[in-house]
Amino acid sequence: MIDKTARLDPTASLDSRAEIAERCFIGPASRLVGYVKADKFVRIDSNVTVYGPAEIGESAYIGPNCVLGHPTRQELSKILESGDLQSKAVEGKILKVGRGCRTRAGCIIYSDVTVGNEVEFGHNVLVRENVRIGDNSRIGTNVVIDGSCNIGRRVSIQTGVYLCAYSNVEDHVFLGPYCVFTNDKYVMQKKVKLVGPTVKRGASIGANATLMAGVTIGEGAVVGAGSVVTRNVPRRMICFGVPARRRKKIPETWRPILKETDLMRNR
Numbered sequence: 001m002i003d004k005t006a007r008l009d010p011t012a013s014l015d016s017r018a019e020i021a022e023r024c025f026i027g028p029a030s031r032l033v034g035y036v037k038a039d040k041f042v043r044i045d046s047n048v049t050v051y052g053p054a055e056i057g058e059s060a061y062i063g064p065n066c067v068l069g070h071p072t073r074q075e076l077s078k079i080l081e082s083g084d085l086q087s088k089a090v091e092g093k094i095l096k097v098g099r100g101c102r103t104r105a106g107c108i109i110y111s112d113v114t115v116g117n118e119v120e121f122g123h124n125v126l127v128r129e130n131v132r133i134g135d136n137s138r139i140g141t142n143v144v145i146d147g148s149c150n151i152g153r154r155v156s157i158q159t160g161v162y163l164c165a166y167s168n169v170e171d172h173v174f175l176g177p178y179c180v181f182t183n184d185k186y187v188m189q190k191k192v193k194l195v196g197p198t199v200k201r202g203a204s205i206g207a208n209a210t211l212m213a214g215v216t217i218g219e220g221a222v223v224g225a226g227s228v229v230t231r232n233v234p235r236r237m238i239c240f241g242v243p244a245r246r247r248k249k250i251p252e253t254w255r256p257i258l259k260e261t262d263l264m265r266n267r
Contacts, residue, residue, distance in 0.1 A: 057099035167196035
């Protein structure tokens with residue numbers, strides 16, 4: 001169903017199962033495959049492909065040359081075996097993009113991803129399957145988020161960050177440019193369960209820092225630029241170096257949002 005107030009470029013291609021709400025815009029050469037639901041005021045720019053099932057929230061913007069709902073490895077194998085893209089459209093896992101999201105040019109977001117409200121993506125971001133991103137987070141240009149990651153609310157991920165599979169990033173975290181998460185302690189030399197790092201609420205990771213497999217960065221902690229973190233970092237601790245070492249406690253004037261949280265916990 002396409003609302004009569006929606007504007008569709010003549011070169012756009014829409015599946016008969018698409019649901020396009022009022023005042024949406026679908027740009028030149030864009031293609032919607034399978035069940036794709038666009039809420040009111042959604043704007044899909046030129047040369048965008050959306051593989052259903054997918055739901056795009058009110059007032060979201062999808063920039064040029066983006067791919068949304070990209071098939072997972074298993075879904076792609078099934079498509080290649082059958083030669084039928086409809087298997088993805090009918091049986092694939094859903095992509096959900098929240099209200100007011102901004103997805104800039106060149107982004108690829110896989111199926112089985114849930115993006116919260118008011119999330120912004122820079123250019124050329126890759127988000128793999130089974131990822132959850134909380135409201136009001138910012139994902140910078142050229143960021144790669146591998147599968148099975150959880151990202152909280154109001155997280156700031158700067159340019160070039162790599163999040164390995166099974167990473168957990170809690171609310172209000174800052175990840176500086178080009179920091180790297182790892183999940184394989186033995187770099188494929190022996191069989192091991194992959195465990196990504198966990199960064200707790202309000203922590204900050206400096207530019208070019210590397211977090212090794214399974215480490216936990218405590219609430220409100222700070223990891224200095226260029227550090228290699230091989231051990232857990234306690235709550236509200238500053239650490240830096242190669243390997244990173246504990247240096248001193250966070251000053252009381254830093255990150256007041258965490259102090260407010262502490263007060264709430266003590267009530």
